[in-house]
Amino acid sequence: MATEAESADPPAAYTALLDEIERYNAVGSAQSVLSWDQQVMMPERGTPARSQQLSTLSSLSHELLVDGDVGDHLDTLDDESLTTDQQAVVREVRRQYRRAERVPRDLVEDISEASSEALGAWESARENDDFDEFAPHLERLVDLKRQYAEHIDPDADPYAVLFADYEPCLPLSKAESILDELRETLVPLIDDIRASDADLATDALDGTYDTDTQEDLARDVLELLDYDFDRGRLDTSTHPFTSGNQFDCRITTRFDPEDPLGSLLPTIHEFGHAYYTLGLPDEEFGTPLGDDRDLSVHESQSRLWENHVGRSEAFWELLLPKFTDRFPQAEDLSVRDAYEAANQVYDENLIRVEADELTYHLHIIVRFEIERELIGGDLAVDEVPDRWNELYEEYLGLTPPSDAVGCLQDIHWSHGSFGYFPTYSLGSVMAAQLYDAADDAIDELDRRFALASSTRLASGSARTSIATGNDTRRAS
């Protein structure tokens, strides 16, 4: 059956569906360029025009999916007559369509506008350490996102509905059990590590490192990893991120003169995201087959490179000569010391994006619990700061001295992104599974990093697109 379908022309409704979806996705990828520009290039006072551009594209994108003929084509299509690839396209479009058609356009625009306004308020609130400035915006976004979830599925747990925007292939209950297991394992493990008297070279990279030279080193590392600069760029931004598609996927990082690892590891992390995106098939651009699977899978690729390659002793054998070449001040640094520094568990870190590999997940779990309570109606917005501090004390033994380094530290809620945080931990877990499988299959995997043959590690996993969504689900 599938073989017959392969060789025949696709049904007219399928071709027509694909045309509509390519337009829909072209608008989405245009939005990504505008967002990248906003975070990396846009002058300070450009926001009013950018908000209007982005909110118009949001509503146009929504209309392209639900107001045109997509629904009719989906009704017409008989999946049996399609190839497996075509079925994957239809399955994914149907999923997106069924969610979007239930959401009124006004609500889509309200969310886009409320987010635009919340972003500025959050930036100011964080700067002034004044949660009250942000609170009304957060309240509005929680309310709008609950309405949004209610429209999509009035009978479901609204948080589960929101979570599915970011991770549609894994039920929330499964995600929750993974996070539970992480918490139960990590809290005592971190206690043990803190109590341990092992003498690690945690201060091996202390010192001051010129930031221009750090940027040169970041480019060295990207060359080493085979990042394709003809299809990408490296820039700086407040928060490192990756944006783009298989033809043009850009990464950002940031530089702190006191913390060279704080630039190197995020650079490797973002490389992982970009490497996945740049591995998606060119000829499927604009269709679900040419798009990433979801945020957890994306994060599995970034974490694979950051944690399993970038923090490995073998990789530092390769990296150290480049490091000392750029920073002769570190000529006495040994591979072992760098490795220990890159893998230390911090005692007092309050900031998620600066967390080590272990405590990282406790930062996620705090956010997960709070946003579930917020969306579930079990926590009022004005209770967030106290709840945050209570959970930090419980899981990390730390109390933030201010909301600026507490519940105001992350951008996500100002975007209205509730349900996003868990994908970070899920991605890390997938990365560990992928690495474990690769380690079983490939002889002396980690030694190969030192021989600079590491760059092919992800070439297989980078093919995890929409088409293999089911496999991905099983792998989790």
Added chain:
Amino acid sequence: MATEAESADPPAAYTALLDEIERYNAVGSAQSVLSWDQQVMMPERGTPARSQQLSTLSSLSHELLVDGDVGDHLDTLDDESLTTDQQAVVREVRRQYRRAERVPRDLVEDISEASSEALGAWESARENDDFDEFAPHLERLVDLKRQYAEHIDPDADPYAVLFADYEPCLPLSKAESILDELRETLVPLIDDIRASDADLATDALDGTYDTDTQEDLARDVLELLDYDFDRGRLDTSTHPFTSGNQFDCRITTRFDPEDPLGSLLPTIHEFGHAYYTLGLPDEEFGTPLGDDRDLSVHESQSRLWENHVGRSEAFWELLLPKFTDRFPQAEDLSVRDAYEAANQVYDENLIRVEADELTYHLHIIVRFEIERELIGGDLAVDEVPDRWNELYEEYLGLTPPSDAVGCLQDIHWSHGSFGYFPTYSLGSVMAAQLYDAADDAIDELDRRFALASSTRLASGSARTSIATGNDTRRAS
């Protein structure tokens, strides 16, 4: 009547029209960001995705104008009940709508796609000095643009229809008579200048100038001119250009180590464009009242600053200390010598964008004549190179040694932009008129440049938006 309308709420159809038009213009300004990025930031291999984004936004933009309710609102509106500002909005939207509604969406997409493909072919043809590579694309674009003109007005001269896309306020016949007058005056004037034995300091700026320092100097000049970096950026690109809106208007320039004026004057030129755009009213963003009048008016602003300020002796009094501060090698340069160098008429220049103030218009007239003949069906595409060389010989006494520095030098035809070139000369003429009027009205105008009070010169003229279209037409 107007006073009553001012104080009343606008008619519902007007408010609804404005909503639609704001969305339409938001898509247009999003397209500008994508184009800026393509020319300044995009990695080399990003074109396939960018073409798809831009062509989708082109067709969406067309649909927003013609397929929605804009036509109905325009039919419903009784202009008598509107304020003069509202009437200006309706007049401009009606003009755009009446043109767009006659053009089929397929043709809009064909033109967008053909241009995307032509751009790459033109770049390659120019690099390889091989007109044949570009010819089939040019032929297709000429054909598509003739169809486009035919749809808009089957009874009109198709070139006049295309010209109105760039300059809707001036009939082609008027433009033609201005260009005729320029040619008749300039050809003998340039002959006289070339025959003159005046000894000018044409080589005063000869030498090698570090390009990073040139960039520092360009920023000095922009600071001097009061360019608002909170609403703009300076970057480099192959061809200097300006892009943006009143919240975010960016300029580019380029640097040649042998030619500091080749960066300074374009920087001042682009500043003029940006200064006009940044002067448009914030609260009208997204409506015709917050948009520029047209290309000729835009060019009048850039030329005003480039030719009448940037090439003035008084301005060089202000600039020279900054110049010698950045380039101590030029410590012996006098204001008079710099002024003479900046105003020299080149004997042998073949390149439009490097032309002096006088020969510039002859470059324009060559293009104007050729594109009229092409669109009128009086010249075949394969005859373009010979015709080009013939006209250069006739007007400039020069024969290009290759098509690369001949008919392949400009990007415009690869965009399908036929009718664009004349606006450059029209803008220069308007600039001269504006300067002349300002000089009459303001005592010792040019001396004020030397006192750094020049930056208010354009503050009045920068208000020439759609609302004052009629005044602009009269001024031309």
